[in-house]
Amino acid sequence: MNFFKKLFEKKEQVSYLGLSEWLKAKESELIPNDMVEGFNSRLSELNNMLAEEALMLETAELMNDVPQRIMQIVEGNKNEVLRRLQMFKEWCKQPENSKETANMVKESEKQLVELSESTKKAFSILSEFYRDNVKQILAALSKYEDLFSEIAQKYTNPKLTAVYGALKILDDRKEEDEKKSLIVKRKEELFEHADKLKSKKSLLHIELSQLQNNHGLLAAKSRLHEFREKEAELQNKIREFFSPLQDAFVKYAHMAVQYEELLSKYAENPVSAFGADIKLDALSAIQGIRQSIDELGLKESKLEKTKQALDKIEDDELAAIHKDYANLSKLAGETEKSIQDSSVVKSMKEIENSLALIQLAETKMEEDIKSILKQIESFAEHDNKELIEIMNKIKPVTLMP
DSSP states (O other): GGGGGGTTTTTOOOOOOGGHHHHHHHHHHHSSSSHHHHHHHHHHHHHHHHHHHHHHHHHHOOOTSSHHHHHHHHHHHHHHHHHHHHHHHHTTTOSSSSSHHHHHHOOOOOOOOHHHHHHHHHHHHTTTHHHHHHHHHHHHHHHHHHHHHHHHHHHOOOOHHHHHHHHHHHHHHHHHHHHHHHHHHHHHHHHHHHHHHHHHHHHHHHHHHHHHHHHHHHHHHHHHHHHHHHHHHHHHHHHHHGGHHHHHHHHHHHHHHGHHHHHHHHHHHHHHHHOEEEEETTTHHHHHHHTTGGGGGHHHHHHHHHHHHHHHHOOOHHHHHHHHHHHHHHHHHHHHHHHSHHHHHHHHHHHHHHHHHHHHHHHHHHHHHHHHHHHHHHHHHHHHHHHHHHHHHHHHHOOOO
């Protein structure tokens, strides 16, 4: 921030951090405290005067011969005037420093115009009945105008305007700095949280790897793999037996309605149908196909292949395969269930769920961090613009004698 010092050449050396105090000192030089105190003293006198005149109006009474309807209108307008005067008097509280004084003077014209516009009609009515009271109140308000006008002239100073302009920017920057501080703090919190998530994820991966290599789990998976391989071998044999008979199953199903549902299932998926055929009713159906083979209307080439497939099927062999397949399916199912129900696998699922949640949190955090960094970048651009504006504003102040 040394570029501020260049503005002061050899007269003064002021850094950015000391700029606020320097400006306040210049403000005191331009607007001495005794001037503010004098303004407050005169403002207090006017407030007391206005309060007294308002009280006089409030306690003033109408003549007895005024009609009731007119009396109600007059009282309504009196109350409105008193209310507006009280609001104005509350606004005219004594400022604590020259800056507040300057703000009051700047706002005074608006307040006086608003008071005049809001009471013009009421004062016009009241002047018909309380002429002296209205005259005194308007005289008091006129003195407010004189006071504000006099002080305004003292505040009409380019250097003082520059001081207040620079101080306002610095005051506004306090809010911006607080916001920036909160955002920077949030960024640090996000980075810290990201590091914690990264560490937690690393530990969870280590724990998951240990569980995946659990001796009992690996042994159970090995048994399941062995069961599934043998099961697959038997499934291939089942297909070899029944796939060549698909057309025969379809045609015989139309002839023997008692086997229609069963043979339709075998024609569609022989492995699934064979596993579900607990009593192995397919053997009876196959016997019927053997007896009616020439009546099925199969083409000669298909007929020969069908007969060859039927010759390969022996009841005892098929029954043994059925038994082995049922046992293997049961063992594989039980083993798979025991694996899924094991504490090791349950722990693995919990870790996987935690990792999924961490992934979601990291994704959201990446978006938040991008947003935060973008805000910090915009703050930096805004800071540069404001610093240039401050430099331009305080140039006339640095030329003060």
